[in-house]
Amino acid sequence: MTTPLPSPSEAATLQLGYSFCPNDTFIFHALHAGLVRGPLPVQEVLEDVQTLNDWAVEGRLPMTKISYRAYFEVMDRYVALRAGGALGRGVGPLIVTRGDVQDLNGRRVASPGALTTAELLLRLVYPEVEVVRMRYDAVMPAVERGEVDAGLIIHESRFTYPQHGLTRLLDLGAWWEQDTGLPLPLGAILVRRDLAPQLQWALNDAVRASLEYAHAHPEAATAYIREHALEMSDEVMRAHIDLYVNDFSLDVGGEGTRAVQELHRRAVAVGAAPASALPLFVERP
Numbered sequence: 001m002t003t004p005l006p007s008p009s010e011a012a013t014l015q016l017g018y019s020f021c022p023n024d025t026f027i028f029h030a031l032h033a034g035l036v037r038g039p040l041p042v043q044e045v046l047e048d049v050q051t052l053n054d055w056a057v058e059g060r061l062p063m064t065k066i067s068y069r070a071y072f073e074v075m076d077r078y079v080a081l082r083a084g085g086a087l088g089r090g091v092g093p094l095i096v097t098r099g100d101v102q103d104l105n106g107r108r109v110a111s112p113g114a115l116t117t118a119e120l121l122l123r124l125v126y127p128e129v130e131v132v133r134m135r136y137d138a139v140m141p142a143v144e145r146g147e148v149d150a151g152l153i154i155h156e157s158r159f160t161y162p163q164h165g166l167t168r169l170l171d172l173g174a175w176w177e178q179d180t181g182l183p184l185p186l187g188a189i190l191v192r193r194d195l196a197p198q199l200q201w202a203l204n205d206a207v208r209a210s211l212e213y214a215h216a217h218p219e220a221a222t223a224y225i226r227e228h229a230l231e232m233s234d235e236v237m238r239a240h241i242d243l244y245v246n247d248f249s250l251d252v253g254g255e256g257t258r259a260v261q262e263l264h265r266r267a268v269a270v271g272a273a274p275a276s277a278l279p280l281f282v283e284r285p
Contacts, residue, residue, distance in 0.1 A: 014038075014203075017045040017052050017064035018189075020228040021155050022237045023244035024065055027084055029221035031210035038206035039199055046228065048135060049154075049187065050113035057115070062192050063203060068185040070115035072264050072273035078190035079200065080252075080260075080281050083208035086187040087248040087256045092173015093118035094158050096166040097150045098143055104129050104169070107149035112136035117186050117263070118152045120272055121172040127270075140164045154186075159236045182259040183248065193278075197285035204282050208250055252281060 016032070018024040030036045032044045045061060053070035055061055059077055071080060093116075101107065105128040111119045113133060122129065132148050139151040144164045152172075153161055161168070173184045189207060191200050214221055229237050248256045260280055267273035 012041070013043040014040040014063055015045050015061050016042040017047060017055065017061045019049050019052065019065055020046055021049075021244075022225050022229050022232070022240045023086060023249075025225045025228050026214050026221050026241050026245060027207070027211045027249065029210070029224045030213035030217075031206055033220075033224070035217075035220065036206060036209040036213050039202035048137075050116065050135065053113060053115040056190065062195070064190055065187055066190050067113075067116045068188055068260060068263055069117040069120040069267065069273070071188050071190060072267055072276070073115060074190070075276045075278050075280075077193060079193045079279065080188040080190055081200075081204040081207055082252045082281050083204050083211065083250060084189035085185075085249060085252060085256075086244045087183045087185045087252065087259060088244070088246050089177055089183050090173060091186060091243055092171055092176060092184045093121065093152050093154045094161070094168050095122070095150050095170045095172065096140070096143060096153055096161050097169050098146060098166055101149055101169060104150055106130070108132050108147075110134055110139040110142045110148040110151040112139060112152060112154055116152075116154070117184075118154050118172065120263070120267055121176060122152055123270060123272060124266060125170070125172065125175060140166060155240070159239055180259070180262055182262055183256060185256070185260045185263050186244070188260075191282070197283070200282040201284055211245070211249055257281065 018028055031038055031042055052064050053067055056064055056066050056070055056074045104126045109129045109131055111131045111133050136154050139153055140157055140161055142148050143151040143166055176184045191203055268275050
């Protein structure tokens, strides 16, 4: 069952869902605060990525951040913007353990969600693990307590796992880069496919303008980012932004497009996502 969405003409504002993570609050602060102009005023809806993934399956928001893995489930309803997403090198999820674990097949691995890119990569590398799903910020404590044999960590956890006495077993981003030669697609910004092409492209321009404003005035978003990064030091917050916000965030480009196509192809090949012939990204009208 999907939830019907109001048309732009029926709404005074456009709901925009994104996560509490510094890369998202950095990118969207100027648009949320009205420091750059968009085709419609936006209303922020902040949630963790797995909740946003689930909501996209329900069709709850007209514009939302989502994992690329989850995007492949909702391509009939949504299309990705070229701006605002997270792709890159050295940005992938990590598999961490508490002890000397070498082979995960047959072991219990904590995952931040069924529709995360992290779990798709885990499935590609270790097809026979027992997945235990939980919120991303519960993964490291579960590994630390010995409730699972290993955990998939994303976001700021890649900077803080040594503090939990954990060791890195595998960098899934590095595995992807070595295997494909492409950057790793992590998250995209989606808009409804039934919005007018002119509006889709105007929203893409607005997101890009918001990021350009953030680069030009980095101090403007500091308080907003800090407000939502409650358990993160300033150093980790800055490292998080530097890692996940890059040229692909301004425009996915040809290489980024090929990377998303390859991730989709592999997801389809292992039965993790349906095939689709629809365009992956918005196009200039």
